[in-house]
Amino acid sequence: MMFIVLGKADVLLFDRLRVLIADTAAPLLQAVAQPVATIASGVRHIEGMFDLYRENERLREENARLLQWQDLARRLQTENAELRDLTKYTPEGAPRYISAQVIANSGGAFARNVLVSAGARDGVTRGQAAVTGEGLVGRVAEVGNRAARILLLTDLNSHIPVMLDGSRERAVMAGDNSDQPRLLYLPVNVTAKVGERIVTAGSGGIFPPGVPVGVVASVDGGIVRIEPYAELSRLEYVRVVDFGLEGVLPQNAMPLPKPARSARVVDPDAAR
Amino acid sequence: MRMVLFQRETSGFPNKLVPVLTTLLFVLVSVVPLHIPGFAVVTPAFALMAVYHWTIYRPDLLPPATVFAAGLLLDLLNGTPYVGTSSLSLLLARSVLMGQRRFFINRLFPVLWAGFLGTTAAVVAFEWALVGILHGALLGVRPFVFEAALTVASFPVGSYFLARAQRAFLMRV
Numbered sequence: 001m002m003f004i005v006l007g008k009a010d011v012l013l014f015d016r017l018r019v020l021i022a023d024t025a026a027p028l029l030q031a032v033a034q035p036v037a038t039i040a041s042g043v044r045h046i047e048g049m050f051d052l053y054r055e056n057e058r059l060r061e062e063n064a065r066l067l068q069w070q071d072l073a074r075r076l077q078t079e080n081a082e083l084r085d086l087t088k089y090t091p092e093g094a095p096r097y098i099s100a101q102v103i104a105n106s107g108g109a110f111a112r113n114v115l116v117s118a119g120a121r122d123g124v125t126r127g128q129a130a131v132t133g134e135g136l137v138g139r140v141a142e143v144g145n146r147a148a149r150i151l152l153l154t155d156l157n158s159h160i161p162v163m164l165d166g167s168r169e170r171a172v173m174a175g176d177n178s179d180q181p182r183l184l185y186l187p188v189n190v191t192a193k194v195g196e197r198i199v200t201a202g203s204g205g206i207f208p209p210g211v212p213v214g215v216v217a218s219v220d221g222g223i224v225r226i227e228p229y230a231e232l233s234r235l236e237y238v239r240v241v242d243f244g245l246e247g248v249l250p251q252n253a254m255p256l257p258k259p260a261r262s263a264r265v266v267d268p269d270a271a272r
Numbered sequence: 273m274r275m276v277l278f279q280r281e282t283s284g285f286p287n288k289l290v291p292v293l294t295t296l297l298f299v300l301v302s303v304v305p306l307h308i309p310g311f312a313v314v315t316p317a318f319a320l321m322a323v324y325h326w327t328i329y330r331p332d333l334l335p336p337a338t339v340f341a342a343g344l345l346l347d348l349l350n351g352t353p354y355v356g357t358s359s360l361s362l363l364l365a366r367s368v369l370m371g372q373r374r375f376f377i378n379r380l381f382p383v384l385w386a387g388f389l390g391t392t393a394a395v396v397a398f399e400w401a402l403v404g405i406l407h408g409a410l411l412g413v414r415p416f417v418f419e420a421a422l423t424v425a426s427f428p429v430g431s432y433f434l435a436r437a438q439r440a441f442l443m444r445v
Contacts, residue, residue: 032301236305
């Protein structure tokens with residue numbers, strides 16, 4: 001009991017202790033996680049061989065659809081470039097991706113986070129977004145030298161500013177340990193529709209806007225639940241995204257209001 | 273054959289570390305991502321299995337201090353904001369089991385399993401209540417029920433491993 005009280009009182013000490021333990025255990029965990037991941041991918045490989053034909057059909061269809069999107073994207077890109085040219089818009093720096101293997105996940109019923117094999121030496125800092133190809137996974141909560149802990153979207157302590165992609169209405173997505181986080185503080189006059197896309201809002205300075213998060217899964221008596229795009233129970237690799245938004249999260253506090261955007265450095269690599 | 277070297281040593285110093293080492297191993301295993309399709313984020317509470325097994329068969333070799341340390345390591349690896357909850361619940365499980373252990377020794381496996389079911393239910397319910405109080409909100413019951421079910425369901429595997437380790441290393445110590 002003493003430790004719990006101490007843990008609440010001296011948060012900093014326990015934060016350091018957690019980072020230290022994670023850092024120390026990282027090589028060991030990585031050594032164990034590697035063969036497990038290899039076996040798992042082997043099993044999936046064999047599974048995949050059984051429905052090659054169906055998979056092929058599906059991919060053919062998807063490819064046709066994606067080619068249309070690609071065409072559209074190219075046209076929009078050109079148009080966008082021209083419009084930017086007209087308005088003398090300064091583009092934001094290109095994000096830098098840091099790939100990391102998931103080496104541990106918290107198995108308990110009341111914490112949703114993963115430990116990844118990249119840390120301060122790889123350029124990971126507190127507050128950065130972690131994504132997979134599908135969408136947002138969470139944010140970096142603790143950073144050691146060679147390991148970092150990522151707080152998943154579904155964790156009890158995860159609060160991420162998001163917006164409805166259609167109406168651009170803002171809300172906060174809060175985890176509650178279930179597979180589907182809830183949407184809080186949605187304006188009363190706004191109704192979320194099932195299937196609506198959710199992206200990050202970028203307010204609060206944690207993430208840049210527009211990172212895909214998930215879709216509205218259910219609206220039940222004012223409680224809106226979101227199904228994340230990323231498959232959080234089967235994470236193997238994540239990408240930590242360095243968007244160059246500097247100095248994001250102060251220790252144990254809500255993010256402070258950011259100064260004006262114009263003060264930001266354009267190229268994150270040049271600044272480092 | 274592989275144990276011969278250790279078994280000859282009758283003072284049994286390295287062998288006596290087996291309960292502590294297997295408990296630490298189980299703590300580590302419980303955080304390794306298993307990537308089993310359909311296997312949710314929740315994993316079985318392997319540490320509880322080790323504490324259950326050794327408290328019944330060899331409580332002398334898994335003293336409270338090591339149970340405390342295992343719980344602490346588990347919480348730190350799990351990255352929970354409430355460090356010490358696992359230590360507390362594992363220690364409580366140990367102290368309750370200490371009074372009941374004679375009942376379980378030399379019983380059939382189903383009895384042992386039933387005992388583990390009761391222990392897991394109590395420990396998980398305790399953690400649910402404790403974390404709820406610390407967090408200041410009522411927590412969803414589902415992940416906890418799921419964790420308990422998963423833990424009880426995988427008990428035979430853990431128990432088999434621990435029994436094998438006990439037979440291999442601790443027959444004469």
